[in-house]
Amino acid sequence: MTDEEFYGPALCTLKAAEQFLLEVIAEYPAVYGEQGADFPVKSCQSRIKSAESMRKKLKARGFMTNLHSALNDVYDAVGIRIICGFVDDVYKIAAWIEKRKELEILQRKDYIAWPKPNGYRSYHLCLRLCAGGAAGTLAEIQIRTMAIDFWATLEHQLKYKQKIPCEELIRKELKRCADEIAATDISMQTIRDMLENGFCEGLEKDTES
Amino acid sequence: MKLLLAEDEKALSEVLVTVLEKHNYSVEAVYDGNSALKYLETQIYDAAILDVMMPGTDGITVLKTLRKNGNMLPIMILTAKSDIDDRVIGLDSGANDYLPKPFDTRELLARIRVMMRVQGTQTDEILKTGNIKLNHATLEMSSDVSSFRLSGKEFQMMKVFMENPGIPISLNMLLDKIWGSAGKEEKETVWAYISFLRKKLKALHADVGISTVDIGTYQLEVFTL
Numbered sequence: 001m002t003d004e005e006f007y008g009p010a011l012c013t014l015k016a017a018e019q020f021l022l023e024v025i026a027e028y029p030a031v032y033g034e035q036g037a038d039f040p041v042k043s044c045q046s047r048i049k050s051a052e053s054m055r056k057k058l059k060a061r062g063f064m065t066n067l068h069s070a071l072n073d074v075y076d077a078v079g080i081r082i083i084c085g086f087v088d089d090v091y092k093i094a095a096w097i098e099k100r101k102e103l104e105i106l107q108r109k110d111y112i113a114w115p116k117p118n119g120y121r122s123y124h125l126c127l128r129l130c131a132g133g134a135a136g137t138l139a140e141i142q143i144r145t146m147a148i149d150f151w152a153t154l155e156h157q158l159k160y161k162q163k164i165p166c167e168e169l170i171r172k173e174l175k176r177c178a179d180e181i182a183a184t185d186i187s188m189q190t191i192r193d194m195l196e197n198g199f200c201e202g203l204e205k206d207t208e209s
Numbered sequence: 210m211k212l213l214l215a216e217d218e219k220a221l222s223e224v225l226v227t228v229l230e231k232h233n234y235s236v237e238a239v240y241d242g243n244s245a246l247k248y249l250e251t252q253i254y255d256a257a258i259l260d261v262m263m264p265g266t267d268g269i270t271v272l273k274t275l276r277k278n279g280n281m282l283p284i285m286i287l288t289a290k291s292d293i294d295d296r297v298i299g300l301d302s303g304a305n306d307y308l309p310k311p312f313d314t315r316e317l318l319a320r321i322r323v324m325m326r327v328q329g330t331q332t333d334e335i336l337k338t339g340n341i342k343l344n345h346a347t348l349e350m351s352s353d354v355s356s357f358r359l360s361g362k363e364f365q366m367m368k369v370f371m372e373n374p375g376i377p378i379s380l381n382m383l384l385d386k387i388w389g390s391a392g393k394e395e396k397e398t399v400w401a402y403i404s405f406l407r408k409k410l411k412a413l414h415a416d417v418g419i420s421t422v423d424i425g426t427y428q429l430e431v432f433t434l
Contacts (some may be wrong), residue, residue: 115355176358176399179349183357183409189410194401 007077010067010164017078017134018046021141024100025082028093040089042146045081069079075106075126078139083149087112087189094123097141102131106138118171119178121148122157144199147181210325213257214238215245215271216287217264225258242266249275251374253382258317258326261288261299269302276303281334281372281416283324287312322375336371338416339431341410343371352413359409362387365396366402370419370429380425396425403427 025044030037049057054077055065063069070077084090091114098105107111107126115121122144129137144152155174164170212229216222216239229236231413237254239245243265249257259268266274272284285306286299299307305324307316340352348364350357359367363388369378380396388398407419420430 019248113354113414129431176347179356180358180414182355183359186408186412187358187360190401190404 001051001055003048003051003135006049006054007067007070010071011048013134013137014048015130016132017137017139018048018080020129020134021078021080021139022046022103022130025080025097028096030146040084040086040093042080042085043083045083049077049079057132063094075138076140078137080139080141082150083139083146084143084193085146087145087185088192090123090145093143094125097127101204102129104128104130115178116181119175119182120152121178121182123189135184143187147185148178151178151181183199210255211235211237211253212321213245213248215240215242215252215258215268216260217261217262217287218239225314225317228318238263241267242271244311246271246274249280249282250278251376252371253376253378253386256283256285256289256321258285259273261286261295269299272299272304273302283327285320285324300377336368338371338374338429339415341371341415341417343367343414350409350413352415355413357409357413363402363405363409366399367406368405370427374417374429374431377426377428378424380427382428 007014013047022044025041028039030039032038049070054070054074057074058065058069061074063073069099080105082092082093095106096105098108105125105127107124108127109124111121122142125143126140127139127141129135129139151174155178157172158164210234210394212234214221214222214225214229214236216225216238219240222238222240226236226238230235233306237248239248240309245257245259246266246267248254250269259271261268263417267284271284275282275284284303285308286304287308287310288299289310293425296307296309305327308320333353334345342351343349343364344351344403348359348361350359350367359401366383369383369386380399383399384396402433410418417426417429417431422428
């Protein structure tokens, strides 16, 4: 079944919602420092969930595999993924989106503070548009660091593989990589904080307190 | 290398301190069991040498108390008792080695070296303080909600803190233990690693943290709610 056949006229609304969200995120302000302008949003991807993938998800969750369920029972017919450099950026961007009046936040899932058992770390926002031509549409925004995004591309492939060779070993090693990447993300954030706050100042302040 | 020597015979103690210091160990001598326990519970050593028969608490009791509290410091028992049963009791109480008096100081030095080598190869333990676990085999620091894989130096530093909870540890001690006294690293390096660990502990929702005790002195603290 094609996306057009499954979603029908609603496909236009979903595309409008996708466009609307991309425009909102494009407004995220640059940060001006010694090096000039820095854009915390390093890249932004979007998609309308394919008919095939949507039907599979609805079925797995025990919902009817029809349009009404696709638009109301799950949040990610429209999906946006924001990639940024540092862990703190994830939270800053999330906080900024949560304050937007044209969006109503329905659910927050912080898998960075509470990682999934496989090691997955991202911040998810489920929301409803409350302005524009696509008002009322549900969407999901995922925010994560570049390092974790790199990891997630491989983890994602596992979901679509019918048969995984040495599955237990692969999952264990992938989990180890997630823990290593997350540790590096935190170290990078710590170093950035040291650069911004003055490294030696931090030490002096610490030893004097 | 810092050693604690608990030996109540002053003359023997003086000889041992001289020999050990000549071989580049720094030695703190105490002359009774209660002092030994107090020093071992509040300071960091690389190994301890305990006489069995001492005023106050005897060496075996000191040893048992330390082991019961999870202190895995390498410990050698010294005693005039050379009876097989006494040796077995000493070893079964958690001693790493047992040297009957009289002994040749060359043998004592060799046995200390063995004890330090063996300690460096014990790599399968999992340390636990509060809700934080540190796994030797995988370099993983974890809580119930999350886990990180640490770098080698981060791991060694966290190990020092977790092996000595509540004991103040100075920047210099950390430098010496982790980077070795010959290294060129400065206190800034140590502080950077403390910063890395603090942020990771926070991200793990840890109920322990590395707190600043005094100028350049830190300790692992268990937060109580």
